[in-house]
Amino acid sequence: MKKIILSAFSLLLLLSCSNDETTNSTEAPTAEVVHRGCASQEVHERHLQENPLLAQKMAEIEAITQEAVLENRIVNGVLEIPVVFNVLYRTAAENISQAQLQSQIDVLNADFRGANTDYNSNNPFNNVRGAINVKFILDNVVRKSTTKSSWGTNDAMKRSSQGGIDASSPTTKLNYWVCTIGGGILGYAQFPGGATATDGVVCDSKYTGTTGSATYPFNKGRTATHEVGHWMNLRHIWGDANCGNDQVADTPTHNGPNSGVPAVGHRSTCSGQPLEMYMNYMDYTDDRGMYMFSKGQVSRMAAIFNSNGPRKSFR
Structure with a gap:
């Protein structure tokens, strides 16, 4: 189990780690996607380079988040989050239907509220499965x-x-851009603290919702669940580093991202060889292989909506 570390060194490490699955090209070539690609960390690093004040702002948000998590202050009642879909299309297939967009809303509501029917009740992490009361x-x-x-x-x-x-x-309002991203990227999000004009998530039309053009193995709407998790201040479960820290106490240490659907009992080679929470939405597994947030992740997400949190305007 990981300890929450608030030192400047660990925060710098968290913000500086990266993976190799992105592109910054405006006209990135399309690619057949075999493994999940999320560019949130890389985009965040670019924002840090463009705005020297963002690192300090992120440090302040992290301190507020950890304080709220430790005090167990969460949002009371149901927090309604309006979603605006911004659909950019070149072909009829990219101009996805209202039904496909609504299916994505349905997935978000089920996943964040812990009502998804594909949850495995024999999950070894059942005791730390969490849900947040948002709609x-x-x-x-x-x-x-x-x-x-x-x-x-x-x-x-x-x-x-x-x-x-x-x-x-x-x-x-949560802005959700639907477009063809290219370069093998399924989606990306902006963490709390970034520029207002670019705040929200981006997901490829082929990996949005569960109907229409939704494409296997990312056809269960979990790309958006993953990206909205980032928008709510969650990091990748491996902390974007080998045996890294995602700043959540009840998620085990991962070597790195998992792909496909790992075999039951898959363990990392990190210290203690912990069983990895590869079914977590913040890993890179296929949509059918991910089905839970942890209680620690839920507390971290809830903290951003507190009265002093970075998304308090949504209350």
Whole structure:
């Protein structure tokens, strides 16, 4: 089990680690996706380079988060989160239907509230399975035709000046951009503390929802569950480093990301060879292989909506 570390060194390590599964090209080539690719950490590192003040802001958010987690202050009642889908399409297939978008909302509600029916009751981590009392609501759908075949990860899809769609009320609504990202990237998110104009998540149309163009093995809407987890301040479960720290006490140490659906009993080679929580939404397993958040992750997510949290405007 990992201890929560608040030292400047560990925070710097957390913010500086990366993986190799992204592209910053505006016109990234499309690629057949075999393993899950999430560019959230890489995009975050770029934001850190572009904004020297962001690191300090993130450190302050981390301190607030840890204080809230230790005091067990969580949001009371049901927190409603309006979702605006910004759909950018070049082909009819990319212009995904209202039904496909609604299926994604349904998945988010089931996954975050612990109501997903594919949960394995024999899960060895059953005692730490968590749920957060939020309700995602489809607020609006904005559609725009484009000539771009792919968008990359430089936030161009979030700016009308670059052919994208500007965010709608990002301090009170979760903006979800649907587009072809390219480069093997399924999606990415902006962590709390970043620029308001680019706040939200981005997911490829082929990995949004459970119907229509949703493509196996990422056809159960878990790309968005993973990315919204980032938007709620969760890190990858391996801490973006070999045997890294995700700042959550009840998730075991992982060597790195898992892919596919690991065999039951899969353990890391980290100290103590702990059983990995490969069914966690913040790993890289296939959609059918992930089905839970931990209680520690839930406390961390709830903390951002507290009265002094970075997403308090959603209350």
